[in-house]
Ligand SMILES: NC(=O)c1ccc[n+]([C@@H]2O[C@H](COP(=O)([O-])OP(=O)(O)OC[C@H]3O[C@@H](n4cnc5c(N)ncnc54)[C@H](O)[C@@H]3O)[C@@H](O)[C@H]2O)c1
């Protein structure tokens with residue numbers, strides 16, 4: 313059995329005294345049986361970098377088959393205890409976890425920034441959303457109930473909502489802590505256990521979440537973290553004790569997950585990528601529309617699945633819209649993500665930065681005009697010179713056939729497209745294989761609802777964008793995935809319904 317370590321991953325004092333470019337995480341990043349576990353094969357270690365500086369943050373050692381099995385067995389033992397507890401008891405423990413997260417919000421946010429590169433202002437919101445999500449599903453844990461159905465002759469049937477067992481969560485790197493919370497909270501509320509695999513680029517804060525659940529009093533092994541990339545993920549998906557897979561990531565990986573799940577007939581939730589449209593009509597409140605377009609494009613350096621990166625603007629207001637949007641984009645402070653005044657931090661990695669800049673170069677070649685940004689950015693602060701920064705970019709003169717308009721860029725690049733009529737814009741907005749989100753700005757309330765009715769997207773925003781309270785379901789249409797996270801409906805994705813038929817008379821046998 314591997315060595316278990318019960319000291320905190322990063323002591324609070326160390327986090328509080330850290331600044332950009334100073335922290336190194338040396339503790340093991342695996343977590344099962346209620347403790348951190350030393351990795352087996354350190355020779356396979358992959359270096360994880362701090363995006364704002366390019367410095368080494370830690371080593372991520374992928375888990376192999378034996379370690380994945382240990383984590384799943386540990387989750388299964390915890391499931392047997394947790395699933396027998398009353399929903400109200402589970403709620404109490406989850407509320408304690410939410411309380412601890414709230415109390416440590418600033419520390420967790422700081423580590424998230426150091427690992428992911430986003431601004432501290434945004435990271436604090438992400439951590440708030442995480443504890444709110446756990447609190448929300450804790451509230452639901454005690455309400456899980458079935459139906460009573462009357463049948464002839466006094467007989468009846470009832471349904472029971474039961475957990476699935478060990479669920480696997482696989483996360484992307486853009487919202488590391490929040491994704492782990494969005495998956496674990498409904499899973500645990502329903503009585504399941506979870507083994508979570510974060511992205512190999514952001515291995516750190518999910519371990520803090522596991523530590524917090526353990527401290528709150530869940531049975532040892534209820535939320536486990538295994539580290540690794542595709543190979544480890546594939547071991548998790550194929551493991552026979554795994555009852556469900558919830559995946560957040562790209563469409564190509566999502567398809568592979570579905571294939572693996574199909575082999576074991578396991579249910580999957582897929583939260584995949586997008587290329588969402590934002591439609592701005594000429595009767596919109598211009599200031600709100602411009603603010604909405606910025607919120608739709610530049611949160612988390614543009615590394616957001618549901619971003620509204622195809623901004624359709626009605627032709628007669630295009631000049632004014634462009635003037636205002638460019639002015640506000642140029643005013644975005646890009647730099648040290650741990651400073652309160654910073655509004656945009658660093659992209660996740662050097663290759664990803666190069667890829668995003670490549671999309672801008674390609675857009676120029678295809679005829680788009682760069683109105684601002686789209687350049688690598690080297691902040692004046694010497695410690696940030698190796699960081700992965702770029703200036704937020706607005707592209708004009710775009711058309712629907714350009715690469716920047718068709719493909720998910722996952723960076724701070726907004727493509728602006730003129731349109732003339734509602735019918736035309738709806739057809740163009742829906743002309744994509746993605747369907748994660750969409751937005752519309754207009755003062756005409758009937759048009760707003762008519763437009764969203766016709767948009768092929770799982771989440772639609774009217775007169776705002778990227779607002780995602782935990783009480784409302786989030787998820788995609790078309791290739792952006794299926795299943796939902798958040799909201800009441802997610803209970804259905806983490807539980808199964810048992811029907812019990814009760815005979816009160818004699819058996820009416822045909823034989
Ligand atoms: N819809 C949503 O809620 C949502 C949220 C965040 C990100 N995303 C999407 O995620 C993508 C960016 O994230 P990414 O680059 O981490 O995505 P990715 O698909 O490369 O990786 C996602 C996760 O899958 C794992 N993985 C990769 N190959 C695997 C395999 N064969 N088997 C099992 N696991 C495997 C990775 O290690 C990682 O943990 C974007 O497309 C973005 O739109 C979607």
Ligand SMILES: C[N+](C)(C)CCCC=O
Nearest residue numbers: 486487616617618778780
């Ligand atoms: C919280 N947001 C901004 C809606 C993002 C959800 C997760 C997508 O990447």
